[in-house]
Ligand SMILES: O=P(O)(O)O[C@H]1O[C@H](CO)[C@@H](O)[C@H]1O
């Protein structure tokens with residue numbers, strides 16, 4: 001089974017759900033040929049993930065314990081890493097490439113507050129044209145590199161009216177809208193070496209880490225900018241309509257974005273501890289208005305992330321320090 005970008009990602013000549021490398025399968029087309037569905041989990045068999053993980057652990061000489069995914073404009077989280085070994089995505093075998101502004105496209109391995117860490121400076125989104133299994137494949141790579149804790153960060157729109165731009169929402173749950181639409185990174189045959197066929201997702205977001213983060217926020221004096229809430233991932237790349245935002249709010253969603261949930265599902269499936277937060281980069285309007293200011297835009301998202309990167313970096317580094325000290 002082919003796992004290369006030719007079959008399943010932006011720039012690939014055979015995008016969609018077909019694979020001309022598959023024995024006996026014809027490349028599909030929209031002109032009447034048979035379309036061969038490629039189960040998402042077959043895109044990256046265990047052995048391919050293992051090869052990528054070997055490439056990183058051998059290339060860096062490290063087995064990182066904590067994995068970080070940098071959200072839009074939050075690449076500075078990876079810049080904190082000391083003695084970094086940097087792997088450009090395009091030079092990692094079988095790795096996708098980043099196509100979104102604010103996602104540099106490199107994996108950084110090194111130490112942070114004494115802990116060995118690896119950070120994705122650039123994540124993959126469904127709207128880039130990648131299947132979910134491909135978007136979250138690096139989480140499995142992290143697992144096989146030795147990672148036990150996933151720190152997933154994102155930029156998100158605040159739906160909860162109490163949230164202000166620049167606040168940080170610690171995720172304690174999610175509503176998986178892509179899942180509602182029948183999409184999962186775990187679709188296809190299950191490989192039990194990663195985890196069970198039917199993983200439970202209650203308690204996905206580690207409560208101890210949330211509590212520690214709240215304590216850290218108090219010590220940093222940013223307690224009033226910290227919330228605990230529910231994130232929802234939509235497919236994007238368009239931002240939401242007012243009616244969608246109203247519906248999400250009625251469902252108990254506090255912040256909305258286009259990422260993270262499939263990474264968390266993949267991490268929980270392989271039994272990682274998860275800590276995740278959303279930087280609220282814009283307030284989502286839930287009432288109709290003619291004001292242009294009410295419309296989300298990626299430049300604003302990036303600008304707010306840049307302004308708040310210091311606080312995000314401090315929160316992450318202090319939490320990593322606590323994890324490291326507790327395990328030392
Ligand atoms: O979730 P991250 O990658 O932080 O990025 C968020 O910001 C982008 C939209 O401005 C979308 O990609 C959305 O998901």
Ligand code: HPA
Nearest residue numbers: 155156157256257258296
């Ligand atoms: O308002 C938003 N909606 C979806 N994704 C986002 N990422 C940042 N802000 C937003």
